[in-house]
Amino acid sequence: xxxxAKNLLIVESPxxxxxxxxxxxxDFEVKSxxxxxxxxxxxxxxxxxxxxxxxxxxxxxxxxxxVKELKSLSKKSGEVWLATDEDREGEAISWHLCEVLGLDPxxxxxxxxxxxxxxxxxxxxxxxxxxDMNLVNAQQARRILDRIVGFELSPVLWRKMSMKNNxxxxxxxxxxxxxxxxxxxxxxxxxxxxxFRVEAVFTARDISGKNVxxxxxxxxxxxxxGAEAFLNSCxxxxxxxxxxxxxxxxxxxxxxxxxxxxQQEASRKLGYSVSRTMVLAQKLYESGKITYMRTDxxxxxxxxxxxxxxxxxxxxxxxxxxxRKFKNKNESAQEAHEAIRPTYMEHSTSEDxxxxxxxxxxxKRTIACQMADAExxxxxxxxxxxxxxxELSASGEVLKFDGFLKAYMEDKDDEDITEExxxxxxxxxxxxxxxxxxxxxxxxxxxxxPLPRYTEASxxxxxxxxxxxxxxxxxxxxxxxxxxxxxxxxxxxGVKREFRxxxxxxxxxxxxxxxxxxxxxxxxxxPTDLGLVVTDFLKLYFDDIMDYNFTARIEEEFDEVAxxxxxxxxxxxxxxxxxxxxxxxxxxxxxxxxxxxxxGFDATTGKKVIVRMGRYxxxxxxxxxxxxxEKPRFAKLKNTQSIETISFEDxxxxxxxxxxxxxxxxxxxxxxxxxxxxxxxxDKKFYSLAKEFDPYAISLEEAxxxxxxxxxAKEERTIKVFEKEKIQLLRGPYGPYIKQGLRNYKLPKEKxxxxxxxxxxxxxxxxxxxxxxxxxxxPKRKKG
DNA sequence: CAGTGAGCGAGCTTCCGCTTGACTT
Numbered sequence: 001x002x003x004x005a006k007n008l009l010i011v012e013s014p015x016x017x018x019x020x021x022x023x024x025x026x027d028f029e030v031k032s033x034x035x036x037x038x039x040x041x042x043x044x045x046x047x048x049x050x051x052x053x054x055x056x057x058x059x060x061x062x063x064x065x066x067v068k069e070l071k072s073l074s075k076k077s078g079e080v081w082l083a084t085d086e087d088r089e090g091e092a093i094s095w096h097l098c099e100v101l102g103l104d105p106x107x108x109x110x111x112x113x114x115x116x117x118x119x120x121x122x123x124x125x126x127x128x129x130x131x132d133m134n135l136v137n138a139q140q141a142r143r144i145l146d147r148i149v150g151f152e153l154s155p156v157l158w159r160k161m162s163m164k165n166n167x168x169x170x171x172x173x174x175x176x177x178x179x180x181x182x183x184x185x186x187x188x189x190x191x192x193x194x195x196f197r198v199e200a201v202f203t204a205r206d207i208s209g210k211n212v213x214x215x216x217x218x219x220x221x222x223x224x225x226g227a228e229a230f231l232n233s234c235x236x237x238x239x240x241x242x243x244x245x246x247x248x249x250x251x252x253x254x255x256x257x258x259x260x261x262x263q264q265e266a267s268r269k270l271g272y273s274v275s276r277t278m279v280l281a282q283k284l285y286e287s288g289k290i291t292y293m294r295t296d297x298x299x300x301x302x303x304x305x306x307x308x309x310x311x312x313x314x315x316x317x318x319x320x321x322x323x324r325k326f327k328n329k330n331e332s333a334q335e336a337h338e339a340i341r342p343t344y345m346e347h348s349t350s351e352d353x354x355x356x357x358x359x360x361x362x363x364k365r366t367i368a369c370q371m372a373d374a375e376x377x378x379x380x381x382x383x384x385x386x387x388x389x390x391e392l393s394a395s396g397e398v399l400k401f402d403g404f405l406k407a408y409m410e411d412k413d414d415e416d417i418t419e420e421x422x423x424x425x426x427x428x429x430x431x432x433x434x435x436x437x438x439x440x441x442x443x444x445x446x447x448x449x450p451l452p453r454y455t456e457a458s459x460x461x462x463x464x465x466x467x468x469x470x471x472x473x474x475x476x477x478x479x480x481x482x483x484x485x486x487x488x489x490x491x492x493x494g495v496k497r498e499f500r501x502x503x504x505x506x507x508x509x510x511x512x513x514x515x516x517x518x519x520x521x522x523x524x525x526x527p528t529d530l531g532l533v534v535t536d537f538l539k540l541y542f543d544d545i546m547d548y549n550f551t552a553r554i555e556e557e558f559d560e561v562a563x564x565x566x567x568x569x570x571x572x573x574x575x576x577x578x579x580x581x582x583x584x585x586x587x588x589x590x591x592x593x594x595x596x597x598x599x600g601f602d603a604t605t606g607k608k609v610i611v612r613m614g615r616y617x618x619x620x621x622x623x624x625x626x627x628x629x630e631k632p633r634f635a636k637l638k639n640t641q642s643i644e645t646i647s648f649e650d651x652x653x654x655x656x657x658x659x660x661x662x663x664x665x666x667x668x669x670x671x672x673x674x675x676x677x678x679x680x681x682x683d684k685k686f687y688s689l690a691k692e693f694d695p696y697a698i699s700l701e702e703a704x705x706x707x708x709x710x711x712x713a714k715e716e717r718t719i720k721v722f723e724k725e726k727i728q729l730l731r732g733p734y735g736p737y738i739k740q741g742l743r744n745y746k747l748p749k750e751k752x753x754x755x756x757x758x759x760x761x762x763x764x765x766x767x768x769x770x771x772x773x774x775x776x777x778x779p780k781r782k783k784g
Numbered sequence: 785c786a787g788t789g790a791g792c793g794a795g796c797t798t799c800c801g802c803t804t805g806a807c808t809t
Contacts, residue, residue: 012803035803042798062805089802143800150799158797162789170799282804294802472801614789625790634789674786686786732809744809 396427
């Protein structure tokens with residue numbers, strides 16, 4: 001019997017292809033195209049500006065293999081069905097597939113589904129449509145605009161920045177850096193205001209009759225005098241409960257995870273970086289444990305909802321079920337996928353500990369979103385002071401029904417926590433007219449705080465709120481702005497600050513001063529001087545692109561293109577014509593940018609001291625470079641210092657290097673900071689200084705043991721040396737290897753065990769062997 | 785591995801979004 005050729009169905013993700021193939025059975029072969037298969041060529045931006053912005057597309061080198069395979073399969077197959085994601089990018093991928101596979105977009109069958117379930121897929125097969133060219137054109141406009149912005153703006157930076165390696169600008173990354181830069185400046189400009197917060201401690205009997213203490217809040221005073229007068233006025237007072245208000249309250253569970261909320265919660269609860277979360281989620285997705293991890297939808301499939309309900313009922317009981325449909329706040333959400341959830345609610349994975357923790361987080365969040373509200377009772381008691389008109393107020397919360405909190409509690413960012421939420425707690429039962437035994441009263445000085453610096457995850461949240469970037473680009477964007485040196489992730493040590501406490505106890509008011517640590521931050525994003533200077537420059541000359549609403553505005557235009565109300569090349573022309581003028585006039589007129597700031601004058605020479613960006617980063621300079629007789633002196637800023645905030649004194653400190661500490665074994669021991677951080681130079685050799693040593697303070701006595709130890713460690717690593725040929729056999733973290741000059745050669749497995757026995761001839765043979773067959777590297781993309 | 789800092793000019797870099805790999809000198 002003659003068999004009909006199978007139909008070919010193309011999706012984007014290979015993991016999806018596997019699942020769908022099982023569902024569709026015999027008639028379909030399901031393959032994936034691994035995302036976009038074509039992109040703009042690189043020469044001339046890949047855009048013919050004079051010819052209505054006609055794009056030139058090429059198949060990138062790393063996609064050639066997939067394209068070749070799809071081409072040959074499509075020839076052999078019956079019909080080709082395009083089942084890429086239902087969004088702008090997915091539609092464009094389908095069109096590119098038509099172009100590359102020689103299919104007619106007017107007739108080729110195009111289907112979509114939002115969930116990978118048998119009914120959804122079978123239903124979509126019965127309702128094929130064709131490629132929506134308006135949507136494709138909206139994608140082309142998006143792609144071309146991004147290329148224009150990136151490839152016109154970056155070269156402006158190369159020309160105008162003194163530091164020009166690898167600089168870049170773009171619609172998304174430049175605004176991301178701006179967000180970080182502006183927060184930093186807000187923090188620098190912030191002046192804390194202090195208030196004195198009154199807190200009184202009382203005792204009362206709890207339900208079991210035991211005496212417990214609880215506290216009540218009083219008025220806030222802006223001066224210590226006011227607080228002191230108040231405490232004095234309370235000496236010998238009687239405290240009576242005057243009023244009790246009990247209010248019910250409820251908490252509702254958060255929506256199921258999207259990419260952005262998963263990144264935020266994994267950061268807060270598990271401490272994962274944004275990219276770590278995505279790597280782990282990808283693994284869970286590929287092993288079939290969770291649904292697709294790059295999504296902005298909070299939608300759940302009907303079958304998933306059923307399973308969640310069953311699971312809640314089995315695990316917690318029916319009274320915990322509350323069915324909810326979540327809606328996306330953001331209208332631009334492109335709903336191509338479901339929310340991130342376990343594919344099956346079976347609560348177990350065999351993955352490693354980190355993946356398991358992420359899976360459990362997803363599981364709990366998914367379960368919780370269909371669970372009942374938590375019911376609370378908030379009690380507020382007013383307390384009268386007999387000597388005084390002021391009142392105190394004590395509040396407490398009792399959980400009446402835990403609801404979804406039984407499964408899951410969402411964490412909050414520092415900046416979103418209100419004062420009320422900080423002081424949760426229980427109150428003992430109280431009655432009106434009850435007289436409360438007084439323990440003590442304090443007025444504590446508290447300072448207002450600036451908003452905290454962004455974490456990777458809170459930056460993602462902000463970008464999503466502004467509609468900038470997509471689920472697939474949040475993690476890469478964060479790594480780009482760090483790679484370019486615009487932003488750094490690091491910790492900041494706090495500084496000690498005094499605060500005052502006034503204390504009323506045993507009818508006496510006493511004053512004391514205590515120390516607190518303030519301003520400490522962990523794993524936060526800091527702008528570098530480069531990031532600040534580049535942001536200022538772009539804001540000055542390209543304020544429209546740097547506008548927080550730029551993306552939102554052009555998204556509206558893309559939508560009009562998608563609806564067929566606007567021509568894509570007309571839209572691009574309206575953008576490009578004025579933009580190109582700005583680019584040209586900036587190149588012509590803008591001065592080179594250095595972020596220069598004058599600090600003062602050197603006491604000994606009287607010369608001017610400035611800080612600015614140099615070719616190799618931020619630096620201090622004493623004297624003018626136009627002076628031919630005497631060259632200026634230079635010193636590099638430490639990476640925690642900034643052009644904007646460094647003091648004259650700190651800047652002058654930097655000139656204390658290089659320092660000669662003294663002599664050891666007949667040669668100078670010199671301390672300096674180089675390309676790779678602080679180091680000791682001794683006898684033409686270099687030894688890195690560990691973080692705990694301060695290069696400005698280290699002594700000869702501390703430095704010499706470092707030299708001796710590092711020498712010994714090197715000895716330890718050395719297996720054998722062929723002096724004449726300058727070949728070394730060394731032990732490294734990946735096993736023994738050969739070092740010749742600057743190049744390293746890996747030993748073949750079978751030679752690793754007895755590396756010490758290798759002869760010169762054998763070693764040379766290995767080098768030749770490795771040279772002839774170099775280890776595979778990730779191929780560098782060629783220029784298009 | 786551990787320099788430098790002016791300006792010129794060759795030749796190079798660069799964007800955002802969609803997908804996974806194959807890899808550690």
